[in-house]
């Protein structure tokens with residue numbers, strides 16, 4: 001892995017955010033694997049499904065967009081993709097494969113990396129729909145200091161794109177993006193979903 005000067009500056013500037021993200025990436029709880037997947041071998045077995053697909057290559061290629069990106073949020077964080085780690089995405093994938101839900105609600109679509117893995121799992125299950133909520137911060141657009149929470153970091157959507165743009169076309173059929181702040185739109189969405197599940 002090559003460290004570019006921009007990455008080093010970003011690391012120094014956003015140190016507490018990076019540190020928290022790093023510890024989550026490195027130390028996923030063993031209990032979690034045990035409770036959700038009945039052990040790590042089941043989890044690893046499910047992951048073979050992803051290895052047989054080219055989704056990682058596709059997403060990596062699309063994410064190259066962020067290599068050219070310069071700039072900072074009004075809160076002083078360097079722009080970034082803000083995506084979850086690959087391991088976190090795999091955990092989401094495997095959880096959806098195991099639980100086979102009819103409905104999934106995600107808060108924070110962002111560029112749509114985690115969204116893509118949830119949708120891929122729903123597609124393999126051949127059932128279920130994902131409602132993904134996002135209040136996006138767009139590259140280069142002006143925002144007030146308090147439009148976003150302080151710890152949000154530099155996650156932005158490239159200009160000209162919209163929330164979830166990373167999701168490959170073939171996975172769009174089970175996705176509904178709900179734009180707005182979760183604290184505003186989630187209660188109404190949950191009411192609607194409760195209503196529709198009674199019908």
Ligand SMILES: C[S@@+](CC[C@H](N)C(=O)[O-])C[C@H]1O[C@@H](n2cnc3c(N)ncnc32)[C@H](O)[C@@H]1O
Pocket residue numbers: 081082083084107108109110111112113114115133134135136137148149152155180181182183
């Ligand atoms: C770290 S990014 C999400 C990363 C994404 N899950 C992925 O793996 O690509 C967080 C997203 O949540 C959005 N967001 C921030 N505050 C929000 C809020 N109150 N309600 C909904 N979305 C919010 C951010 O603008 C950003 O698009």
